[in-house]
Amino acid sequence: MHLIVDHHPEGMLVTDDRGTVEVASAADFPAYVAQREQSADPPRWVWSDTALWYPPLLRSGVRVERCHDLRLVEAILAGVEGRPVRPFADRTRSVVASSGGRQETALFDLDDAPRRADNAPPAAALHAEQVAALARGSDAAPGSLALLAAAESAGALAAVEMTSTGLPWSADDHERLLLEALGPRPEAGRRPDRLAALASEIEQALGARPGALPLDSPPELMKSLRAAGIDVATTRSWELQKHSHPAIAPLLRYKSLSRLMTANGWNWLDEWVRDGRFRPTFVPGGVVTGRWASDGGGALQLPRQVRSAVRADEGWVLVVADAAQLEPRILAALSRDEAMARAGAGVDLYQGIVDSGAVASREQAKLGMLGAMYGGTTGQSALVLPRLQRVFPQAIRFVEEAARAGERGETVRTRLGRTSPSPGEAWRERQLLAATEGASEAERRDSRTAARSQGRFTRNFVVQGTAAEWALAWMAGVRRRLWRAEGAPLHRQPHLVFFLHDELMVHAPRERAEDVEDALRAAAADAGRVIFGRAPVTFPVTVATVERYSEAK
DNA sequence: ATTCAGCGCGCC
DNA sequence: AGGGCGCGCTGAAT
Numbered sequence: 001m002h003l004i005v006d007h008h009p010e011g012m013l014v015t016d017d018r019g020t021v022e023v024a025s026a027a028d029f030p031a032y033v034a035q036r037e038q039s040a041d042p043p044r045w046v047w048s049d050t051a052l053w054y055p056p057l058l059r060s061g062v063r064v065e066r067c068h069d070l071r072l073v074e075a076i077l078a079g080v081e082g083r084p085v086r087p088f089a090d091r092t093r094s095v096v097a098s099s100g101g102r103q104e105t106a107l108f109d110l111d112d113a114p115r116r117a118d119n120a121p122p123a124a125a126l127h128a129e130q131v132a133a134l135a136r137g138s139d140a141a142p143g144s145l146a147l148l149a150a151a152e153s154a155g156a157l158a159a160v161e162m163t164s165t166g167l168p169w170s171a172d173d174h175e176r177l178l179l180e181a182l183g184p185r186p187e188a189g190r191r192p193d194r195l196a197a198l199a200s201e202i203e204q205a206l207g208a209r210p211g212a213l214p215l216d217s218p219p220e221l222m223k224s225l226r227a228a229g230i231d232v233a234t235t236r237s238w239e240l241q242k243h244s245h246p247a248i249a250p251l252l253r254y255k256s257l258s259r260l261m262t263a264n265g266w267n268w269l270d271e272w273v274r275d276g277r278f279r280p281t282f283v284p285g286g287v288v289t290g291r292w293a294s295d296g297g298g299a300l301q302l303p304r305q306v307r308s309a310v311r312a313d314e315g316w317v318l319v320v321a322d323a324a325q326l327e328p329r330i331l332a333a334l335s336r337d338e339a340m341a342r343a344g345a346g347v348d349l350y351q352g353i354v355d356s357g358a359v360a361s362r363e364q365a366k367l368g369m370l371g372a373m374y375g376g377t378t379g380q381s382a383l384v385l386p387r388l389q390r391v392f393p394q395a396i397r398f399v400e401e402a403a404r405a406g407e408r409g410e411t412v413r414t415r416l417g418r419t420s421p422s423p424g425e426a427w428r429e430r431q432l433l434a435a436t437e438g439a440s441e442a443e444r445r446d447s448r449t450a451a452r453s454q455g456r457f458t459r460n461f462v463v464q465g466t467a468a469e470w471a472l473a474w475m476a477g478v479r480r481r482l483w484r485a486e487g488a489p490l491h492r493q494p495h496l497v498f499f500l501h502d503e504l505m506v507h508a509p510r511e512r513a514e515d516v517e518d519a520l521r522a523a524a525a526d527a528g529r530v531i532f533g534r535a536p537v538t539f540p541v542t543v544a545t546v547e548r549y550s551e552a553k
Numbered sequence: 554a555t556t557c558a559g560c561g562c563g564c565c
Numbered sequence: 566a567g568g569g570c571g572c573g574c575t576g577a578a579t
Binding site for chain 2: 218219234235236237255256259263264291298299300301302303304305326327464467500501502503
């Protein structure tokens with residue numbers, strides 16, 4: 001049963017599968033949805049944009065089990081041959097998302113109600129079109145696109161719920177950590193003690209006058225380093241590490257601490273943590289590959305340095321689960337490489353590769369696989385690639401073919417049918433130009449570089465994008481297993497609080513920890529079957545029940 | 554005064 | 566000369 005919701009001068013227009021039309025006033029809408037959710041077979045809500053429609057419902061205490069997000073599905077379908085791109089599908093950041101999750105509106109009133117963009121078609125018409133397109137599918141396996149649409153939409157619900165409950169965050173612990181690393185919080189515009197001390201240490205080592213060293217300006221700093229005889233082309237830390245000048249060690253320390261302060265220091269804490277919660281906005285489908293992005297607070301780049309501040313409430317725990325070596329397993333399943341599947345039979349696929357005799361060490365296995373999936377052509381990874389190719393020819397051929405397709409300017413698809421973006425007019429023109437007779441050596445070289453770059457992108461797209469699909473299926477399964485439509489509000493029962501590409505975190509009352517662990521494992525096993533059918537590849541997850549995020553792994 | 558690209562670094 | 570991101574900062578462009 002679908003219920004399509006749309007805007008109406010007097011409130012919300014609701015259309016069901018039989019064409020019955022009702023209008024609910026904006027004020028009554030949450031109660032209307034709540035009542036429908038109580039039925040034995042709750043509907044799938046069809047709406048323009050989950051990030052617009054769902055937050056007001058959640059604020060009224062109403063959860064929704066299933067939905068169809070027209071905007072996200074439109075973006076997926078935009079990659080299907082011959083379908084015109086709807087303007088509103090281009091918007092990857094919703095109006096609500098741009099507020100950074102900082103606003104809190106109490107109720108669902110008319111002014112607050114989501115409005116359809118002028119250029120968006122009516123929801124019912126667009127839904128009918130999308131359902132037909134999903135059923136036709138792409139050249140991927142039949143049914144895959146519909147599955148992808150459902151998984152993407154489930155993710156959209158989870159994303160809004162995670163923002164609404166927030167990630168448990170101890171501001172006290174965070175401040176303690178900053179005090180220990182940097183010293184007391186300085187006045188605005190001044191360096192904390194620890195950074196000031198390091199700055200003078202660096203100045204001394206370089207023979208610079210106090211305050212004369214532009215430590216926070218890479219181009220200026222580079223000039224100063226070169227003037228002091230440290231021959232660097234950039235000020236990247238890995239470049240600096242190669243030199244053994246006495247200024248290097250304190251400089252690296254300075255950069256690391258300075259980074260902590262600017263990215264996750266006191267200002268960050270002021271801006272992003274309220275009432276013991278960090279509330280980033282998650283942006284499903286925010287990355288071309290289908291990965292999520294985030295908006296505000298750098299949620300997907302939380303440095304390990306501050307993860308000890310992620311702390312469960314009293315009497316609660318964090319259940320943290322991580323899919324072990326997800327991407328190589330995805331590649332094994334995509335390519336149906338049985339030898340690689342066997343290597344992944346245990347929890348550690350890289351060790352399995354060592355045991356297969358392909359390479360000598362776990363580190364080599366990891367480097368080699370990453371190189372194969374990213375298109376690395378230098379160093380250790382390139383060195384072991386031929387060995388991997390001999391033992392896992394099918395897997396390596398799979399990524400090579402994706403790369404060749406990209407180099408030819410073609411698009412590639414994930415397992416469920418998400419399409420990579422086309423390389424664009426400028427890219428094509430450059431390729432054509434380089435292929436003409438009068439093309440210069442430089443033009444040919446540039447076009448070759450651009451082609452290889454596109455090849456690395458498509459090579460990675462199939463793996464990263466399919467891994468994102470597996471993760472969505474996993475998350476949807478976890479959410480379904482934790483689901484309780486009635487009873488306690490979301491924040492009083494186990495709920496997802498964080499998602500990081502191949503990692504999920506659930507905040508749960510301590511006595512529910514075992515249930516949650518089971519749910520995380522069971523959903524992972526399901527996800528493999530949902531995406532790949534009866535492939536021999538396993539997707540083990542490591543699960544840890546902890547009080548602080550830093551204790552996991 | 555404001556916008557923007559590039560750098561550098563955090564995460565996967 | 567390895568894929569995908571977000572963000573703070575700087576310095577040049579507007």
